Amino acid sequence: AQKITQTQPGMxxxxxxxxxxxxxxxxxxxxxxxxxxxxxxxxxxxxLIYQGSYDQQNATEGRYSLNxxxxxxxxxxxxxxxxxxxxAMYFCAMREPLRGSARxxxxxxxxxxxxxx
Amino acid sequence: xxxxxxxxxxLVKRTGEKVFLECVQDMDHENMFWYRQDPGLGxxxxxxxxxxxxxxxxxxxxxxxVSREKKERFSLILESASTNQxxxxxxxxxxxxxxxxxxxxxxxxxxxx
Numbered sequence: 001a002q003k004i005t006q007t008q009p010g011m012x013x014x015x016x017x018x019x020x021x022x023x024x025x026x027x028x029x030x031x032x033x034x035x036x037x038x039x040x041x042x043x044x045x046x047x048l049i050y051q052g053s054y055d056q057q058n059a060t061e062g063r064y065s066l067n068x069x070x071x072x073x074x075x076x077x078x079x080x081x082x083x084x085x086x087x088a089m090y091f092c093a094m095r096e097p098l099r100g101s102a103r104x105x106x107x108x109x110x111x112x113x114x115x116x117x
Numbered sequence: 118x119x120x121x122x123x124x125x126x127x128l129v130k131r132t133g134e135k136v137f138l139e140c141v142q143d144m145d146h147e148n149m150f151w152y153r154q155d156p157g158l159g160x161x162x163x164x165x166x167x168x169x170x171x172x173x174x175x176x177x178x179x180x181x182x183v184s185r186e187k188k189e190r191f192s193l194i195l196e197s198a199s200t201n202q203x204x205x206x207x208x209x210x211x212x213x214x215x216x217x218x219x220x221x222x223x224x225x226x227x228x229x230x
Contacts, residue, residue: 043223
């Protein structure tokens, strides 16, 4: 069963507008973490934002915010005031325990965001 | 500035060849990971290591092996490359803290002919 679901393979947004990228997750572990990464065409994965399952407030990081709805098991990324440089693939990921101190990140299939001028 | 480097950005190999992908991190992280990325599938974990000489299988280990002789270096080995191993390979490292943000290398795009 898929643990991270991103239902939007592609999204378009006008420059300077806000956009929401959807992510739902599935876990029975009460302690987990949710991440969003950005991958530009150059290929490197850039960490954007993190939300812990016990965090009371939604995470924010500059123009990025995470709309965390625990009961619905959703962790949507909101990008405000989109810029042309935001055009990239965006991945949602969930942290799960592995072994020792290692924690596996399970990734969704990604959403390709295109910002239009 | 944190750094994860991979030995090659692009690699072309022939079926049956032995392939080595190298990853080096300078953050003194205990944990290192190898993923492959394919369109529509996201990133899938191949192997990870939580300490020197310690390795564990991830979700898709078949056809791969790994080596971690030093803390900073984690190698992915394709013993006999096949065309279905054509993919983007990403290495990552993470500290042992509870936060566990993973830092990624630039990736190696491997083509097996």
